[in-house]
Amino acid sequence: MGRSRVQGKHAGLTREQVLEAAVRLADRDGVEALSMRKLARELDVEAMTLYHHVQNKQGLEDAIVEHVLAESLGWPPESGAWQEVVAGYAHDLHRGLARHPGAVLLFATRPAITPRSLAILETLVRLLREAGFPARTALHLVYAVAGAVVGLHLGYAGDQNREPAAVADLAGEDLPVLADALADGPVTMESRLDFTLTALIAGFETLLPADGRRLSPR
């Protein structure tokens, strides 16, 4: 019954298929429900088979992050107003995470140190330096923006996910200011992103050495 597989037969499974199924499963059921055995079942294969395409579960998770990252982040433009480049980068990341909620927690727990993300980081920092930021400040800036985006999604990815919207219900008469703040409806992810991004970019601008040494050195 049902058990119709045969030892040794090649099922033609590829690493790409494994990753796609893993992302699908994590998005559908939540990352905490992602197990090697369930993933294998999904692919109509035995669990141990997966270990030929992935080193272990941790390796699978790393690969998921890389996969989603590659799908989300294009190459930043080599030139342009830094404010827009940074905002574009943030929005790309945001859209990627929105499309793959199952990957959010993995993003949060893994430093992005693949060659690809480092190269993107390099490009961004170079652009910011050309805009007048000291290199170190530029690095801080990118970290702050990336952290804000991931942090934003975390708040909405918590499992059963009574997101901040639920605060509205809880904010009874004893929390009048909160109730007032939520009177216009719940705080959406988009509005939080826009707000945080605006504030961060405005804040960065005040940190920029006043002259803007890009073209005219004085």
Add this chain to the structure above:
Amino acid sequence: MGRSRVQGKHAGLTREQVLEAAVRLADRDGVEALSMRKLARELDVEAMTLYHHVQNKQGLEDAIVEHVLAESLGWPPESGAWQEVVAGYAHDLHRGLARHPGAVLLFATRPAITPRSLAILETLVRLLREAGFPARTALHLVYAVAGAVVGLHLGYAGDQNREPAAVADLAGEDLPVLADALADGPVTMESRLDFTLTALIAGFETLLPADGRRLSPR
């Protein structure tokens, strides 16, 4: 051997002891190593005993968050320069998370909706509103700051934790700008916190309606 416990004997275990041991264990071995069985062993008790003090594992994790939060966050002052109150709040949270790295991931995945944290939120938002922010903007502000602090710690809490410092090693000659940015040593948590906080607060200031309607309405 060693099995010297007796059925039914009251060992006098309290919820407080359970929580403290849980936090200690999570801080020492990482939150992913926290299991009901290990925790019970730590307390010289059988696993199922814990279920008298905690609803289930999820409940235990919720309680850890609450515990650490209570330990970290005092009541915000009812008055004072909003910049300093917000910065103080951020630093309190930061210190709490620094003291309890095992709780960071739990913080990140749980909306803070205990009565206590809601009350703190209420106080902060009220203060900000008195400083001239619209209620909704004030709420965004607090979320942004809290998210930044938690996000900051997440980057450093990733398990074996080759933190961003490791980027320095990876930034070879092909990533000259990054190497430059890291020439003065790795990016510490403190410097990231200070930078992000400065930028956020400066950004918020630009969002503040120009008059500052606290005292003089026109």
Add this chain to the structure above:
DNA sequence: ATGCTAGTCTTACGCCGTAAGTGAGGTCAA
């Protein structure tokens, strides 16, 4: 033909969370 290799399945181990049931002490009303 022979052997190698890569992809697959089988079995097994020691963890995990927790449902269900057992038992020992303490409290307190009758």
Add this chain to the structure above:
DNA sequence: TTGACCTCACTTACGGCGTAAGACTAGCAT
């Protein structure tokens, strides 16, 4: 004093987990 009841603890058991070790098979290179 008794005995019912409650609380706290222990025991056993189940199904799921990650993965180490090994066996099998098909196809390719020799």
